[in-house]
Amino acid sequence: MKVMRWHAPRDMRLEEAPDPTPRPHEALIRIESVGVCGSDMHYFLEGGIGNSTLDRPTILGHEYAGRVVAVGEKADADLVGKRVAVEPGIPCMQCESCRTGHYNVCPDIFFPGGPGSDGALSEFYTVHADYCYPVPEDMPADVAAMVEPLAIAIHTVRLGQLAPGCTAAVFGLGPVGLLVSKVASLSGAFTIYGSDLHDYRVAAGADWGVDKAWNGKTDDVVARIMEETGGRGVDVAFDCSNGPDALSAAVTVARCAGRVTIVGISGQEVDHFPASQARRKELTLQWVRRLKDTYPAALEMITSGRIDVRPMLTHSFPLEKTMEAFDIVAGYKENVLKASIDQ
Ligand SMILES: [Zn+2]
Ligand SMILES: [Zn+2]
Known part of the structure; x- marks a missing residue:
């Protein structure tokens, strides 16, 4: 599959990588949309956020949506074929933070597109199926990806x-x-x-x-x-x-x-x-550390029409033009609000 990999500030390259296969609890997602986030800009321009820096080539992207094409043997088979918005952070659910309702600050959380973990700027991605939220079929993928910032x-x-x-x-x-x-x-x-x-x-x-x-x-x-x-x-x-x-x-x-x-x-x-x-x-x-327990409310807010995120989606680029998207966001060009990588 094709992936867009960060190598150094302002240096991201389209590369080939092996297709992933889902582990027992995972869903395999064909990525349809990845939003470009302000936090990505710190990696794109400076290579890190505070003392958290990228020390090896890394695939960015954590605001994503796509269609489930397969699941592992212990994941919900009904997800196959559905378009899903994915909550990006996968906590351990064992530690004190997780057990006391603060899973967003789990010290062992897996968070895509940062130091030590590849994100979703790729054709396919695997993720724990419990964090996949099916969206109505008529919700476009770029709107589904907006569930994360909402x-x-x-x-x-x-x-x-x-x-x-x-x-x-x-x-x-x-x-x-x-x-x-x-x-x-x-x-x-x-x-x-x-x-x-x-x-x-x-x-x-x-x-x-x-x-x-x-x-x-x-x-x-x-x-x-x-x-x-x-x-x-x-x-x-x-x-x-x-x-x-x-x-x-x-x-x-x-x-x-x-x-x-x-x-x-x-x-x-x-x-x-x-x-x-x-x-x-x-x-x-x-x-505020990212989010917790708010994906259902965000999804409901969009599907009920209480909020229309579409006017925010000002720019769309294919995967191979990810650098162009990041450059526009970094430079506040063309009145950009949210740029997304759509495929
Ligand atoms: Zn973000
Ligand atoms: Zn934990």
Whole structure:
């Protein structure tokens, strides 16, 4: 089969690899769509995230969907022929984290497309069948792949503990930030402020539940939000950005006894924020690790029509043009929101 393998920053190559065969509990999936994620950009551009670096050629891709073509002898045979959205992280289900309901932070989790594990940018892929979620036959594969970032957004908003009528700020209006905004508005946030460093993403906010948004390059977003809220700040500030600066802004605009929820990946090993403010305001800082238990809700949100992810799918490329897709996402070119590799 064909695979797209990362070798070094900005160096990915189309190569041949042996076709995989499913182990007893696994499904063999013909990959139809892989979304390009902001976390992939850290590998593509820098070769790692914080102290987690790729030390050998690796296939990226963890937001994926496809059709099950075979299963191992202990997997559910009814899956064969179905299109599935796949929850990417496969936890051990034995350790303390797993046993106490925090399987997303399992130290032994298998996560595709990172150090030590190949991802789904390939023609075929095998995965534990229990993490395959059949989708309606009329759901396109690129939409099914969007279940993953939406599931992260739902997990993020749950950890943000949004209450009806509260106010929120979202820093970073990329796919995750826009999905967090939409889920927050569906969850009862009355006013959502947004910020990004690209005008087209600031403008996109209006389609995803953001009430007012500014460009952090040309506007003092913290001052704007404090003005808008009469100096109170917001109940929940979400950092959905990919850089080191938004966390400080989020801490600054969170109200006293408010909450800062961090799902963005700064890429730094150490993040800096105004600790004295956080202490004086008795803030709760909540980091988000991927997702847990939110695939069914994300799938339901899409199939019920509560959220239409299709306008986010701005770019599609075949597997051999993966580098082009990554280059567009890395450069914020052509008003890209989500690029996908479709085959
Ligand atoms: Zn992702
Ligand atoms: Zn575990």
